Amino acid sequence: MSPSSRERERYQRHLTLAEIGAAGQHKLGEARVLVVGAGGLGSPAALYLAAAGCGTLGLVDGDRVELSNLQRQVLFATADVGRAKAEAGRERLAALNPDIRVVAHALELRAANVRELFAQYDIVLDGTDRLAARYLINDACVILRRPLVSAAIHRFEGQLMTYVPGRGPCYRCAFPQGAAAPVGNCAEAGVLGVLPGVLGTLQATEAIKLITGAGEPLIGRLITYDALEMRFGDFRISRRRDCAVCGDAPTITEPRDTPAPAVAAPAGLQRLSVTQLRDLLAQGEREPPLLVDVREVEEFSAGHLADAVNIPLGELAQRLAEIASDRQPIFICRSGGRSLAACQLALAARIAAPVNLEGGMRAWAAEVDPTIEVL
Numbered sequence: 001m002s003p004s005s006r007e008r009e010r011y012q013r014h015l016t017l018a019e020i021g022a023a024g025q026h027k028l029g030e031a032r033v034l035v036v037g038a039g040g041l042g043s044p045a046a047l048y049l050a051a052a053g054c055g056t057l058g059l060v061d062g063d064r065v066e067l068s069n070l071q072r073q074v075l076f077a078t079a080d081v082g083r084a085k086a087e088a089g090r091e092r093l094a095a096l097n098p099d100i101r102v103v104a105h106a107l108e109l110r111a112a113n114v115r116e117l118f119a120q121y122d123i124v125l126d127g128t129d130r131l132a133a134r135y136l137i138n139d140a141c142v143i144l145r146r147p148l149v150s151a152a153i154h155r156f157e158g159q160l161m162t163y164v165p166g167r168g169p170c171y172r173c174a175f176p177q178g179a180a181a182p183v184g185n186c187a188e189a190g191v192l193g194v195l196p197g198v199l200g201t202l203q204a205t206e207a208i209k210l211i212t213g214a215g216e217p218l219i220g221r222l223i224t225y226d227a228l229e230m231r232f233g234d235f236r237i238s239r240r241r242d243c244a245v246c247g248d249a250p251t252i253t254e255p256r257d258t259p260a261p262a263v264a265a266p267a268g269l270q271r272l273s274v275t276q277l278r279d280l281l282a283q284g285e286r287e288p289p290l291l292v293d294v295r296e297v298e299e300f301s302a303g304h305l306a307d308a309v310n311i312p313l314g315e316l317a318q319r320l321a322e323i324a325s326d327r328q329p330i331f332i333c334r335s336g337g338r339s340l341a342a343c344q345l346a347l348a349a350r351i352a353a354p355v356n357l358e359g360g361m362r363a364w365a366a367e368v369d370p371t372i373e374v375l
């Protein structure tokens with residue numbers, strides 16, 4: 001079979017889509033995509049991009065494959081344990097599609113190497129689990145004018161956004177530094193193995209759309225995904241004129257490494273267990289905490305905490321003004337997923353130190369008050 005007829009057969013299901021077709025497939029073949037982090041997110045993203053015929057695919061990862069990675073990092077096989085992730089990943093992707101070029105970058109991304117690396121690619125996918133890396137990647141993409149598809153996961157929840165230079169907010173606009181975004185480290189927090197499969201696949205989808213021009217990229221919106229409640233959230237985010245890197249008078253004009261202590265700033269999201277909340281309420285403070293229940297009205301009516309106010313998550317963006325800026329809000333939902341999204345919204349709106357009630361009303365009913373009804 002000649003190379004061209006083999007390609008026609010391989011990409012047949014793309015070629016028959018009017019939105020992709022021969023022109024889109026050609027663009028995919030010319031595209032150079034860098035996947036930073038060959039982990040839970042990077043695995044499905046890189047696999048689908050390789051399968052889609054993305055001509056040049058770079059994999060950045062300085063780690064080695066561990067047995068505990070295999071629960072979610074589907075790029076690797078058991079026999080890869082102990083190997084460099086970038087190299088094992090390169091081999092797997094080349095086996096999947098020998099017609100593309102896969103480049104292994106077995107290194108840790110740093111301010112010192114980010115310029116040279118990003119210069120070789122057109123689009124960057126962030127699948128890292130370190131906050132400092134996320135800001136470095138974002139800043140480098142803004143400064144070097146590279147589109148960025150960013151995803152993060154934590155336990156049962158994920159989030160996704162796309163940045164396109166000159167067309168919308170960057171990651172730093174959504175999560176100003178200091179207001180630490182709820183990016184969990186899987187080693188500490190645990191993660192449902194299939195969760196990064198969903199988010200990494202969405203990242204590949206966004207990259208393919210950016211390359212081919214099909215559809216509308218996820219600009220100016222943050223998508224949240226709650227696996228436990230099987231719910232997607234969709235929130236508008238705006239570019240901040242005072243953003244440190246993409247704003248009108250940027251203070252960050254060169255990629256820089258973030259010193260570790262600055263990342264865990266106290267202004268970030270806080271977590272509260274239901275027993276901690278019970279104790280807090282029992283103290284009878286003169287200024288009780290502001291309880292914001294973000295469930296739907298029917299759920300709230302069935303049973304809720306005394307003095308809680310009800311602002312369903314879907315209305316929160318428009319009603320943030322109802323949350324007094326001098327009182328620390330504690331967000332509550334059924335099982336902790338929607339309230340985490342509410343914390344993200346509050347952080348993006350610069351409400352200081354929002355608190356997420358872990359486990360939500362289900363945990364409250366199980367551990368504190370079994371008489372309360374939770375729909």
Ligand SMILES: [Zn+2]
Pocket residue numbers: 169170171172173174239240243244245246247
């Ligand atoms: Zn920005």
